[in-house]
Amino acid sequence: MKISKIQPPPDLRSVIYEFWHTVVPNSSSAIESYKIFADGAPGIIFQHNNGNSNLYRDTVPLPITFMYGQKSASPCTNFIHGQSSIFGVSFQPATVKQLFSINSYELTDSLVDMNIFFQKPSPKHY
Numbered sequence: 001m002k003i004s005k006i007q008p009p010p011d012l013r014s015v016i017y018e019f020w021h022t023v024v025p026n027s028s029s030a031i032e033s034y035k036i037f038a039d040g041a042p043g044i045i046f047q048h049n050n051g052n053s054n055l056y057r058d059t060v061p062l063p064i065t066f067m068y069g070q071k072s073a074s075p076c077t078n079f080i081h082g083q084s085s086i087f088g089v090s091f092q093p094a095t096v097k098q099l100f101s102i103n104s105y106e107l108t109d110s111l112v113d114m115n116i117f118f119q120k121p122s123p124k125h126y
Contacts, residue, residue, distance in 0.1 A: 032081075066112060067100070067114060069110055
């Protein structure tokens with residue numbers, strides 16, 4: 001898997017460490033495993049294959065869009081079944097608090113489905 005890294009424009013460098021993108025060209029039925037190492041930056045991942053999650057932790061599919069925190073333990077292993085497109089935004093540590101009112105340490109060793117931030121409000125009845 002080749003990862004392309006993109007530096008943010010100067011105006012965003014105080015909140016974004018880097019952008020990154022990869023396409024996993026696995027078109028066979030084989031399941032590929034990838035070790036994920038800590039890089040010190042929380043971030044958001046957008047991943048899919050035709051609108052479905054193709055990224056798994058153990059046997060559980062990960063959300064299509066999720067925010068992740070720093071790893072404190074050994075590397076984890078993610079699995080990809082089939083071709084996937086993955087785009088990530090790695091934040092500066094204080095950015096999560098600025099954008100989402102969450103302390104970065106609360107995300108340590110975890111991930112959060114981004115749908116919880118964008119749920120439709122219930123219609124108001126008058």
